[in-house]
Amino acid sequence: MASYDIIVVGGGHAGLEAAFTAAHYGKQTLLLTLNIKMMADMPCNPSIGGSAKGIVVREIDALGGVMAKAADHHYLQIKMLNTSKGPGVQCLRSQQDKLEYPRYLQQLALNTPNLDVKEGMVVSLIIEKEKVTGVILEDQTKFYAKAVILTTGAYMESQIFRGKEVKDEGPDGEKPSRHLAPFLRSIGIQTIRLKTGTPPRIKRSSIDFSHAIPQPGMNVKTAFSYETKKFIPVEEQELCYLVYTTPKTHDIIREHLDDSALYGGLVTGAGPRYCPSIEAKIVTFADKERHQLFLEPESRHTDSIYLQGFATSMPVDVQEKMVRSLPGFEKAEFLKYAYAIEYDAVRTEEYGPTLEIKKWPGLYVAGQICGTSGYEEAAALGLMASINACLKIDNKEPLILRRDQAYIGVMIDDLVTKGIDEPYRLMSSRAEFRLILRHDNADLRLTEIGRKIGLISAQRYDDFLNKIASMDAAVNILKTTYLGAKKEVNAYLRSIGSNELTGGIQAFELLKRPRVKYSELVKLIPALQTITMADDVYEKIEIQAKYEGYIIKQIKEAENMVKLEEMKIPQDIDFLHMDGLALEARQKMDQIRPLTIGQASRISGVNPSDISVLIFNVRKAYHG
Numbered sequence: 001m002a003s004y005d006i007i008v009v010g011g012g013h014a015g016l017e018a019a020f021t022a023a024h025y026g027k028q029t030l031l032l033t034l035n036i037k038m039m040a041d042m043p044c045n046p047s048i049g050g051s052a053k054g055i056v057v058r059e060i061d062a063l064g065g066v067m068a069k070a071a072d073h074h075y076l077q078i079k080m081l082n083t084s085k086g087p088g089v090q091c092l093r094s095q096q097d098k099l100e101y102p103r104y105l106q107q108l109a110l111n112t113p114n115l116d117v118k119e120g121m122v123v124s125l126i127i128e129k130e131k132v133t134g135v136i137l138e139d140q141t142k143f144y145a146k147a148v149i150l151t152t153g154a155y156m157e158s159q160i161f162r163g164k165e166v167k168d169e170g171p172d173g174e175k176p177s178r179h180l181a182p183f184l185r186s187i188g189i190q191t192i193r194l195k196t197g198t199p200p201r202i203k204r205s206s207i208d209f210s211h212a213i214p215q216p217g218m219n220v221k222t223a224f225s226y227e228t229k230k231f232i233p234v235e236e237q238e239l240c241y242l243v244y245t246t247p248k249t250h251d252i253i254r255e256h257l258d259d260s261a262l263y264g265g266l267v268t269g270a271g272p273r274y275c276p277s278i279e280a281k282i283v284t285f286a287d288k289e290r291h292q293l294f295l296e297p298e299s300r301h302t303d304s305i306y307l308q309g310f311a312t313s314m315p316v317d318v319q320e321k322m323v324r325s326l327p328g329f330e331k332a333e334f335l336k337y338a339y340a341i342e343y344d345a346v347r348t349e350e351y352g353p354t355l356e357i358k359k360w361p362g363l364y365v366a367g368q369i370c371g372t373s374g375y376e377e378a379a380a381l382g383l384m385a386s387i388n389a390c391l392k393i394d395n396k397e398p399l400i401l402r403r404d405q406a407y408i409g410v411m412i413d414d415l416v417t418k419g420i421d422e423p424y425r426l427m428s429s430r431a432e433f434r435l436i437l438r439h440d441n442a443d444l445r446l447t448e449i450g451r452k453i454g455l456i457s458a459q460r461y462d463d464f465l466n467k468i469a470s471m472d473a474a475v476n477i478l479k480t481t482y483l484g485a486k487k488e489v490n491a492y493l494r495s496i497g498s499n500e501l502t503g504g505i506q507a508f509e510l511l512k513r514p515r516v517k518y519s520e521l522v523k524l525i526p527a528l529q530t531i532t533m534a535d536d537v538y539e540k541i542e543i544q545a546k547y548e549g550y551i552i553k554q555i556k557e558a559e560n561m562v563k564l565e566e567m568k569i570p571q572d573i574d575f576l577h578m579d580g581l582a583l584e585a586r587q588k589m590d591q592i593r594p595l596t597i598g599q600a601s602r603i604s605g606v607n608p609s610d611i612s613v614l615i616f617n618v619r620k621a622y623h624g
Contacts, residue, residue, distance in 0.1 A: 003144040004030045006389055007135055009122045009180075010151035011039035013067065013375040014367025014382030016105055018149045020066045021386035023115040024455060027393070030143055031109065031117045032135065034155070035174060039109060039117075040070075040102035042375065043154075043171030044198045045308055046298050047095050049224065051081065052407055052426040053376040054091030055439050059406045060380055061225045062446035063387075064455025066108070067379040068224035074100035076238040076297055077217035087543045088434035092224060095217075095240060098298040123179035125363065127187070132363040138179075147389035149364040151382055154196065156181040156344040156369065161261035162337060163315025171198075171341060181344040188359055190347040194423050195269030196373060197277050197340040199310040200319055203333040204303045211328035212241035212295060221535045226443045227460065241295040245278070248325040252318070253282045261313035261340050269342040270422040272373050277311045277340065278322070293326070304335050313340035345371045348419045349591050353412055354388040354398045355381060358593065364389050370415060373423035380408045387453060399453055400595075402565055404433045404558035405445055417592060417602045432561075435547060435554050440539050444468075470533050474518075474541055477527045478508035492520055511545040518542050564598035569614070570621050571595075580613035589614075 006022040008015050011033030022029040033039055048071040049057055061068035075094035082089045109117050126134035126142060134144035155170040155177040170176045181191055217237035257263045260279050262271070271277070276284065281291050294308040312319060316337050323332050346365050350357055355370070357363040366385035367378035388398045401409030410431045415424060431437050437445070447464045450456040456464075482504040483489050490500040496515040507525060510516055518538040522528045544551070575581065575589040584605040594600040597618065601611050 002030075002142075003134075004028045004116075005146050005393060006030070006149065006386065007032065007143055007145040007147075008149045008151060008382075008386075009135060010153055010155070010367070011036070011109075011117070012151060012153040012367060012378060013040060014153070014369075014378035014385075015149075015151035016040055016109060017060070017065055017067060017379040017382035018151060018366055018386035019109065019115055019117075020112060021064070021383055021455065022390055023112050024064065025386075025390040026114060027390055029115045030145070031115060032120050032122055032137075032143075033117065034119065034121060034170075034177065036106065036110075036117060036119055038102075038172065038174055040105035041172055041174075042096065042098050042101065044196070045296065045306055046098040046101065047093060047296070048075075048101075048375065049091060049093040050376075051089070051091060052428045052430070053374060054081070054093055054224070055428075055437060055442060056376045056380050056407050056411075056426060057092070057224045058226070058439060058442035059408050059446055060376075060383055061227075062442045063383060063450040063453075065379065065383045066105070067376070068226075069228070070101060070104050070108075071096060072223045072225050072228040073104050075232065076300065077240060078220060078223075078232070078237065079218040080220050080222070086435070087438050087440065087547065089428045091428075091439045092220070092222065094224070095238065095296055097300055098304075099301050100299070121177060121179075124183040125187075125360075127360070131361045132357075145362075146393050147362050147364060149366055149382070149385050149389060150180075150346075150369055151365075151367045151378070151385075152177050152180065153368045153378070154341055154343040156191075158341055158343040160339040160341045161266055161313045162339050163259050163261060163313070163318065164264065164266065165315065166261075166266060169341075170343075176343075184346065189350050189357060191344045192347050192371065192420075193269040193342055194345050194368075194371065195267055195271040195340055195342045196275070196423060197271070197311040197313060198338055199278075199307045199312065200323060200334055200338045201298065201304045201336040202307055202323065202329065203335050204297070204305050206329075206331050206333040207295070207305060208328035208330070209241060209295075212243045215240040215242050215294065222539075226447075226464075238297045238300070240297070243293050243295065243327055243329075244290040245293065246290070246325055246327065249322055250282050252321050252325055253279050253314075256314060256318045257283070259315050259318055267313065267340055267342060271340075272423040272425060274425050274427070275311070275373065277313060278309065279312060279314065310338070311340075312338045314338070343368070345369050347371075348415045351416065352593070353400045353416055353595060353599075354392075355385040355412070356388065356392075368423070371420040371424055372411070372415070373425050377411060377424070377426055380411065384408060384412065387455075391453070399449070401449075402562065403431070404436055404561060405449075406442075407431060407437055410437070413599065413602065417594070417599055418604055433554050433558050435550055436558060438543065440536065440543060444540070467533070467537060470531050471537055471541060474528060474531050474533065474537075475508065475544065477525065477531075478511060478521070478541075478545070479506060481507040481525055481527065483507055483510060483524065489524055492524065508545055511542060512548070514546075561598060564601060565596045567597040567615070567618060569594060569596060569600065569618055573617070573621060578613065578617055580616075581610050582607065585610040
């Protein structure tokens with residue numbers, strides 16, 4: 001009888017992060033995947049990061065995860081987004097190599113101690129004494145474990161659609177996962193049907209790029225992982241391009257709406273609102289004369305161009321007409337046709353903040369099975385599910401990140417408290433404390449936690465502490481050094497269009513001015529020259545100075561929220577018969593079973609008066 005500590009079902013971004021985490025904890029781990037060669041596949045856009053997502057990747061790294069390091073190894077292009085906006089929304093985005101990125105992670109998985117990787121389709125679970133204790137494969141092989149993590153991605157009962165053509169397939173033409181979803185329903189776990197899609201891939205040599213606008217990367221000396229020290233110069237990065245749809249494109253789409261699987265009635269699953277198909281854009285934004293499309297290379301080793309923004313479920317012949325109506329695509333050759341895909345996911349009310357299924361102890365979910373979209377969201381959920389499974393095995397307290405601690409905390413709280421009716425996508429607008437949850441400070445927020453739970457090495461933690469010490473020393477010098485109206489100081493201020501000094505000013509206050517850079521103040525303050533720091537630490541200090549007032553305000557707001565989060569709700573409390581609660585509040589709370597007053601306050605349909613009643617009853621339960 002084969003027995004493990006942790007079994008992970010699925011080899012996508014969630015599954016790999018979960019498997020690496022459990023193995024790094026020293027747990028004997030089994031990763032079951034349909035196809036080893038497709039582990040870490042990027043069936044949609046081969047990119048990592050973007051709005052909010054780039055911050056999540058840094059959070060994964062700060063907690064001891066793997067995605068950031070993989071993303072830094074093989075990118076084709078990298079850039080910092082939203083540089084003209086405030087630091088709360090700035091983030092990294094990289095175009096990855098569709099072949100090299102999964103190859104790196106596959107090799108890592110096959111050579112990680114404590115981790116076995118096997119191919120096989122899980123069709124049901126082993127249940128003993130009201131607890132999940134293993135899995136059963138299609139060939140009836142059984143594997144036992146102390147915890148099982150399901151990371152099935154978009155594969156459960158998946159179907160792909162191109163017009164009226166429907167195939168039982170998973171992403172990238174892989175075979176789907178069969179029987180597991182019906183089994184989950186048979187044991188009382190509710191599922192939901194979701195949908196996503198992907199655009200066509202076009203042969204690079206068949207595109208006339210003279211009609212496209214080049215979109216270069218950036219010379220940014222920063223990376224997703226805080227341990228990465230090598231950066232690819234912009235001249236060695238691949239170019240992306242921008243084109244726009246034409247009136248002819250729109251006419252073709254309107255003429256063939258009934259041929260689309262989406263509008264023809266075949267697709268029943270809810271699709272992602274923030275990543276719609278091109279036909280949905282034409283219908284929803286009928287007044288728009290054009291839509292932007294990005295041409296992104298998929299690999300240094302292929303001739304494939306990803307047509308971002310052109311996802312569709314149209315038939316093959318219509319796709320050809322649509323694409324060839326684009327400027328420079330008149331002779332376009334298809335390497336892969338677009339498709340829509342439907343799949344089963346678990347309803348969010350079935351799992352709690354630790355990602356464990358409420359009805360079945362020992363069973364966890366992570367990734368798209370949770371109702372999310374995106375590689376980054378999946379990896380973060382895989383990391384968190386595995387952390388909590390390992391902590392539970394060791395009889396330790398779970399790790400539940402708050403909304404003021406991490407975007408990962410925002411995502412999980414959104415899922416379990418607010419629920420979904422479409423694939424969930426992280427965006428900066430979902431976070432109340434964006435100025436606290438920045439790209440630059442994920443290590444300051446989470447490295448201490450990563451060390452405490454055992455995923456950050458002693459060497460890395462020492463490096464982190466040294467960085468903090470250097471920052472503190474630099475800030476102390478800035479706050480105790482006064483700059484007067486010296487020639488070199490005013491010369492610098494004139495050069496950046498800032499008012500000259502007429503008297504003394506604290507260097508930290510001067511750094512608050514727009515366009516004043518720490519790297520230039522170092523030249524003016526000899527004491528700062530004794531502190532060695534990386535460029536990304538300069539950025540932290542500048543933000544700390546320039547946004548000090550706003551940051552302090554958000555920290556105070558977060559502290560008020562934490563007080564509500566610290567008010568635990570007894571898990572045996574009877575919401576349904578609680579006098580004074582509105583009927584909707586009773587039903588919602590009984591369904592979600594919030595752990596804290598803070599979580600209860602964020603449930604849709606729960607009003608402040610309901611929270612007052614709840615607080616009274618919670619205090620009564622604890623104190624009589």
